Amino acid sequence: MQTRTKFILAPMYEVTDTVFRRLISELSPPDVFYTEFVNVDGLQSKGRDAVISKLKFTRKEKPIIAQIWGSKPDNFYKTSQELVKMGFAGIDINMGCPDKNVTKAGLCSALINNRELAKEIIDATKRGAGKLPVSVKTRLGYNSVDYSWHEFLLNQGIDTLIVHARTKKQMSKVPADYEAIKEIVKLRNKISPNTKIVGNGDVFSKQQGIELAKKYKLDGIMIGRGIFKDPFVFSDNSPWEKLSKKQRVKIFKRHAKLWKKTYGDSKPVYILNKFCKIYINNFDGAKELRDDLMKASSIDELISKLKQI
Numbered sequence: 001m002q003t004r005t006k007f008i009l010a011p012m013y014e015v016t017d018t019v020f021r022r023l024i025s026e027l028s029p030p031d032v033f034y035t036e037f038v039n040v041d042g043l044q045s046k047g048r049d050a051v052i053s054k055l056k057f058t059r060k061e062k063p064i065i066a067q068i069w070g071s072k073p074d075n076f077y078k079t080s081q082e083l084v085k086m087g088f089a090g091i092d093i094n095m096g097c098p099d100k101n102v103t104k105a106g107l108c109s110a111l112i113n114n115r116e117l118a119k120e121i122i123d124a125t126k127r128g129a130g131k132l133p134v135s136v137k138t139r140l141g142y143n144s145v146d147y148s149w150h151e152f153l154l155n156q157g158i159d160t161l162i163v164h165a166r167t168k169k170q171m172s173k174v175p176a177d178y179e180a181i182k183e184i185v186k187l188r189n190k191i192s193p194n195t196k197i198v199g200n201g202d203v204f205s206k207q208q209g210i211e212l213a214k215k216y217k218l219d220g221i222m223i224g225r226g227i228f229k230d231p232f233v234f235s236d237n238s239p240w241e242k243l244s245k246k247q248r249v250k251i252f253k254r255h256a257k258l259w260k261k262t263y264g265d266s267k268p269v270y271i272l273n274k275f276c277k278i279y280i281n282n283f284d285g286a287k288e289l290r291d292d293l294m295k296a297s298s299i300d301e302l303i304s305k306l307k308q309i
């Protein structure tokens, strides 16, 4: 019997932090949350304090999976042990990030070409994770589609394989290729029938996700940028298009207040500009209002501007 498709909020650096996740849980929650990617080498170093806040979460953001990346298997081991104690529901290893700084160091998507290290990282994470499920989020390949990579991953006894349906080389420049995931599902059926396959890329509504999951026999769908177009993307019947200016401003105000409560003045307010673009949209005068809100030089100023609307 086919079980219901799991809908997952994708990890997005400087987007899906505890504040945004909490807001999404109030609007229309996914089945599973992810943290932004967290560097295990940073976490296990003197720079720990700069990284640890990314692992903050509240009751509202559950179940939540921690996504980690890094270079040293021992740091994956130590971090995984800590994540168990922190109450995460699972641990995901990033083997898909295409960022130049990361790939130059041979990490994340570059691990597609270094299976020895990839295996050491997965083994160390599994050892540290104990009974907690371990997953890998990756791409279709490095320069081209490479099923030997997925075959390799499926032989590592992972709980879930999340496939962003593009190669590293394609970045996000071409449409996601779900046809290419078909082969990975076939490999899964042959090599590791208990591993779940989650598809990711270009899903902008729950209905679209349900149709893709049915067509390609996926266990789950992960949505990233879809949340920028519709913060209610995990809802069966999103009200987003019909929300008034007042309702949209109210959501941004809630976000800004949660941000203030969580971080105080410790982070620059411009980080909230990307959220301003999400909420302050689709009504007369939205652009002018956005331009004004983005001029705020502190979180207090932003909240005060929002209160005056």
Ligand SMILES: Cc1cc2nc3c(=O)[nH]c(=O)nc-3n(C[C@H](O)[C@H](O)[C@H](O)COP(=O)(O)O)c2cc1C
Residues within 6 Å of the ligand: 010, 011, 012, 013, 014, 015, 036, 037, 067, 094, 096, 097, 137, 164, 200, 201, 202, 203, 222, 223, 224, 225, 226
């Ligand atoms: C701003 C931004 C930050 C991202 N940060 C991460 C990250 O920390 N870890 C990760 O695995 N993927 C990250 N991604 C990739 C997304 O998780 C996702 O795989 C990609 O956006 C494709 O899915 P989508 O079309 O639903 O957005 C990021 C994407 C964006 C746009």
